[in-house]
Amino acid sequence: MGLARSLLIKAISLFAVLMIVMGIIVVILGFSGYSDRLLNAIVTQQTNAFALSLPEGTLPEARAQMIADYETTLTEAYGLNVPWWGRLPSMVWRVLSLDLGEARTAQSYAGSKNINAIILERLPNTILLITSAIVISVIIGLFVGIKAATVPGSILDRVTSYFSAVSYAMPTWWIGIIFILVLAVMLRWFPTGLMYSAPPPEDPLMRFLDVLWHAALPIGALTLGLSGIYIYQTRTVVLNTAQEDFVSVARAKGLPENIVRRRYVLRVAAPPLLTNVILGLAGSISGAILTETVFRWPGMGLLYYNAIFTADEGIIVGLTFMFTLVYVVARFVLEVLYVALDPRVRY
């Protein structure tokens, strides 16, 4: 079947993209010497710790020998005795088999340094934040955008145009900052950041409400920043479709306006709108770095941000893999949905 084959080709090419991105990241880490510097620092640190742990009475020669041996063992264990490209295949393989290893400084809540555990713990937090914000924004976008497109040039249309322009130009993270300043610091209605109160409430319901209370500002900020874009995209797509000839024909046939809108305009406008929504969803999973930083929301974005500045190589590689994976999967889902939504797409 042609369809299955073309989807398979798409899947393979997206997998290739994933591999290439991973390759680029690992090569850059190695080529820039970042990886070597990092591993050397670890070796030095552990060797020093080992030297301090040696018993007092050890003879100086024996001591020096033991330290040197220890250092050699470590150097070999970290693969520093081979050039960076020698470590490359094993690193890529480990990432692909989701064996991400240990983090340097980051920890899970339980204190584990296992990168898988850390990322899996943070993933739902990010998804909670992003999914809620996107769903709300999309609903607002569809509702207002279609309304505005119905009567182009109306007051609603013009107001939404201006709102979209400002919303597009307003960085979400700055909206977040203003929210914190006004609603959290000045009025004290909301917390200034984090995900739970300290200590978190025991009761599940209270705990849920606590998270909701903490999520209100970041979700609000994201919604304000995103909805303008969705409104504008919806308006443009619907407006473009509404001026197609077949819509005029449908009207000329005397079909009621709401049927024209539902069956002729929205059905055709759906695929591009869906593209925007899914790509937005995939993109903002990684794009929430800023919002999470501002609100100190313990998601993947904040983890990534901290990893960059604490030189936590394993986390950087692992998260880049995750971000790319999410994006690539979203692209694939999109391909499948295209086929489902638009009978014209049959490759």
Next chain:
Amino acid sequence: MPTRTQEALQEFWATKVAKVGVVFLVTLILISVFVLVFYPLNFGEELWNNPIVWADNPKAVGPSWTQAFSSQAQAEHLIFELPEPVESDFSQGFKRQLFQVSFLFEADDFPQFTSFTMRDVQFQEDPPFVTLILHRPDGEAIILLDVDIPYPEPEDSPPYVFYSEDPRRIYLSGSPAVRLAVATFARRQLNMEVLVSDIAAVGPEKFMFGVPSSQGGRATDVLKGEYTLSVLVEGVHADDAMGSARFVVAGQLFGLMGTDNLGRDLAVGLLFGFPVALFIGVVTSTLTAGVGGILGVISGYKGGKVDMVIQRTVDILNNVPLLPILIFLLFIVGSSLWNIVILLVVFGWTSLTIIVRSMVLQIRDGEFIQASVALGAGTRRIIFRHILPQVAPFILAQLIFFTPSAILAEAALSFLGLGDPSIPTWGQILDRGFSDGALYLGYWWWIIPPGILIVIAAVTFVLIALGFEPVINPRLRRRR
């Protein structure tokens, strides 16, 4: 085709958004030109990041105009230059100079700090004595400090001149000698149980400018009225002297936009951000549109292997999670303005290439191209005469649309601490404020204005792009 251009301009100007956008843009450009004319180009390194320049400004205080909304009279920022002595005489082997300034202090709050700076101290043998005395409205006087001027090096020869290149600034609020003098004054003249450690904790100004509060304890109220600072310079030679001095009573308000926690005048930094934002926006978008447009035309017109390579590159770049990769790369290559611009271009051109390519594909198959080919027109002629004129307006519109994205991206990267440290931008001012806790301390003047400026700069180009839309897409033209 001048008529087409004119028509397009008319169509553009007909929209209200375009007019607003153009007005904004002209304002941005005028401010940028002003800054470029009046600011040194190495402003970031020489001035903005140089703490000495800002030492005498109050730290982290709001704008002066907020006084209008405050019920309390906030202390103004007072800077007194003492260019020459009010008295100067030499008799019986003693040289005596008196510098003096009187000022009214009527605020409800104490000054943030006080500082004293002296220049051009010269002497023949021994360093002169320099004594600072503060006379208070209640008739009391505090001998704040005897300035300790070092002896000259043995290899130097008289007359010795100190502090001419490098004026000596004494931060009175942090000086142990001043603390001791003020503590002694508070115990003897104000009858308060005050220790030097108390002064160190709350600052000597609370007692220099205060009287015991009715609340008792160590609390003080502001003593309002006329203060006089006397600086006495005593030497033994006729030409032993101090050239000039400066006395600063730091206020709780400053300038048009307030200051940050280093005392930097935020108005100055924000102004410098205008040309930088415009530069980043315009250069990035021009390069992006240029690369995207050219590759799109090549990809569409040439086809074959070139097309495939370009399209696969587009595929990869399109599937990259942009922000994490940008942060990662910028962290690795180091943040400079050009690195930011280049990275934004490298990851920004793909969307335009896709669209231009599909436009070119349609045009290429048009009959008039086939006719030109049949008439013997070369590739170059076809591209420049037939293809570019058709895709150019679209590329131009995208160029404008890329500009706000570039401004916002730079702001975001700067906010994450990846901005070019030698060139202050709005994003960096925000980053500094956020990471130094301005947000949680409620220093709104440090947080809100840079954000508003980022939004205004971005909105300007969004509006112009919106105005361009009906030009590119005739369907969106309003029926008139």
